[in-house]
Amino acid sequence: MEAAIGALSELGWAGATMTVIAERAGVSRGACQHHFPTRGDLVAAAVEYVGHQQVEELGRRAARLPVDGRRTESILNMLAGIYTQPLFAAAAQLWVAASADAELRAQLLPLEAKVGREVHRLTVTLLGVDDREPETRELVQATLDLIRGLGLANLMRDDSARRKKILHRWALTLEDALRSRRGRD
């Protein structure tokens, strides 16, 4: 799984062939193909597995965060951490490859929806909000779309200084918006 993510993020979809991934993992191409008939199956499984691991790990780390004035900002920074790692570079490679490949798209869409739901649920839990309320749900979605946009901006360069300022600003704005929402209830 790690070998597939590494190959995808470094070599792209065109470069991350089954042979290359099997070699990196130190297994035979045949053994690899026994478990995953197509390359789409393999990389989709890899993104799902590594994505799930990272969401779990982030949940554990975030649960230890103090409940203080900077909690929202810390949560956003942790989430952005997922979207600036090789996993996101690998996922972005898959997304753009899938945008030009209907078969790959059909394999990835359910998985993307699943990982998206996991991250959304985690964010709602960490922020301690109730997303049955449409405004709150939209604010959480906007936050995650913003973080994916920041991940995209980080693909070509180290964008961390700019990202830090933007997440600081958005954390304050989001807190205000969620507060005024609660005030109206």
Place this chain on the structure above:
Amino acid sequence: MEAAIGALSELGWAGATMTVIAERAGVSRGACQHHFPTRGDLVAAAVEYVGHQQVEELGRRAARLPVDGRRTESILNMLAGIYTQPLFAAAAQLWVAASADAELRAQLLPLEAKVGREVHRLTVTLLGVDDREPETRELVQATLDLIRGLGLANLMRDDSARRKKILHRWALTLEDALRSRRGRD
């Protein structure tokens, strides 16, 4: 230029060879190569040209928007329009290809910065805000990163219904944040 964008968005970086692009444009490969020595030169020029055209066109259309209560939302929807067209799919193909290719990255970084500045300047003008103020600048940047994130989400599917709701919510939140900013001056 249009042929390069079309080939990139439909076939990806691996598929959009100089031969394919020249064929789509109805010119010889030699003529193409005379103007653009490498494929990186050609696609970078194409993204810059088409990006600039779209920013100009959007500026013209947005200048005719009424100054009413939904102006911010209309501006955000227009901007999102740029990031959900073949141009964005082509740019995303280039970004992810460049994240795994140092030479292409060196060609694209100055161009990406230039197009980014144009879009930022247009957004500031349309919103009628003063981005010499750091908080305002960060809010505008966050808005554009959100819109790029929404563009990414649209690569694999038609995400327009979800996007519309998120931009509606973001427009209201952004207006509040800019207003409270002004109130403090």
